[in-house]
Amino acid sequence: MKLEILTKSENREIQNTIITKIRDLINFKNLEPGDKLPSERMLSEKFGVSRGNVREAIQTLEYYGILKTIPQSGTFVANIGVIAMNGMIEDILRLVDPDFKSLVETRILLELKTARLAALRRTNVDLQSMRNALDAYTAKVLNGEDAVQEDLLFHLAIAEASGNSTMIRLMLIITPGILTNFEKYHVCDVNQAFIGIQEHEDIYKAIESKDPKLAKEKMKVHFKMLYQYCYNIKD
């Protein structure tokens, strides 16, 4: 068989066609939750793609809870009905690289909540790691250095203090997209960094004094610039 190296985009396209074919197979054969899919080898032959591609597509569907593979046994339709499955796969196929606006919008949403929860649940250990991140940030800014990393760590420390593992996970997931776009659009400037010191302090104090409402309010202030910027860029 001919070998070829695929770009991320090409590979994604192949994955999507395989996912589509698996969906059609399930629908056409009326497979129900618990039923077994044909083996990976059989699917790769039927679809005319490599077994590796089939495995990758199956892993994606497993990630979203639609399939379930059992070693040395087979791949099974998860305990989720065909209707929900078709709806979810439709969304999965439509997934695209997120736009900056939606990333920022989501980040603000998440962080307003983590700030609030952190104020309710923060331990002394949480408080200390937030303090450390904040001090590192302040030191760098006052020294005229770039401090986006320390900024990020402060916000991650808040997420940890929220005690919500899912929100930490989601924050980590959207972080790369945020970072690359920050570079591309040059969102931060020096002035903002200086202002950021006080804003960070305000958030910290609110969380320290266990005032959820204030914490959320101060976080909102902190994101005001970003919010406006985000809603002014062209779509």
Next chain:
Amino acid sequence: MKLEILTKSENREIQNTIITKIRDLINFKNLEPGDKLPSERMLSEKFGVSRGNVREAIQTLEYYGILKTIPQSGTFVANIGVIAMNGMIEDILRLVDPDFKSLVETRILLELKTARLAALRRTNVDLQSMRNALDAYTAKVLNGEDAVQEDLLFHLAIAEASGNSTMIRLMLIITPGILTNFEKYHVCDVNQAFIGIQEHEDIYKAIESKDPKLAKEKMKVHFKMLYQYCYNIKD
């Protein structure tokens, strides 16, 4: 070399140790953004693991934007400083399977927002797909059938109407965990399904009439039961 099949948990443990070693390598060798990592073969030998394991660990770090691999060239440290990198890796290593409470908490947070945004941005097409999902849900409930799937589709339709691709993605990510836990804890009952019809209708009408505040409010009502249940189960 001896072959062995690993469970998900064992594999995760290996991945974490490899990620740790990669982090230590970057720190010890003072690798900076843009610098090249040793080749996969070299790493696999140095760490005493298979090349496949190394690739998998690299892919994870790439997923979170910490590494960047270029075909036929090498794996590079992404344009993110060592400080942020160490902080993020620490969080990545700590990631665990999310608990039900954090999942529900996050879902409610996301959906209050998607409802609000949907009220602001919904197109007529969005409205129609929401209507379809709602009708399917109502029909099943009135027929005494289980309608969790249709319920899910209605909520996904709202997420789509929000016009925020990132939130759709996050919704899809947390959905599997929600579904499996719903089964495990038997959250839904028939009465709730009946009540759900009216609650869904209220949400739909609010979005239809482009009233963001009302949409959020009705969504909050819809989640009231779930919210209470979630905060009453033992941690």
Next chain:
DNA sequence: CCAACCAATCTGGTTAACCAATTTTAATAC
């Protein structure tokens, strides 16, 4: 002395062969 070029080498990506556990099948004993 430098730039252009070429071949040897190294890289991540891909495939095919292999492994062990499972499942199915068939043969056998009762």
Next chain:
DNA sequence: GTATTAAAATTGGTTAACCAGATTGGTTGG
């Protein structure tokens, strides 16, 4: 006929070999 058991086929998981593009170092022509 039925239950039991063993062997053969099938499964997803894993590894080692291979591929083509990128890199590198040395060589050559100017």
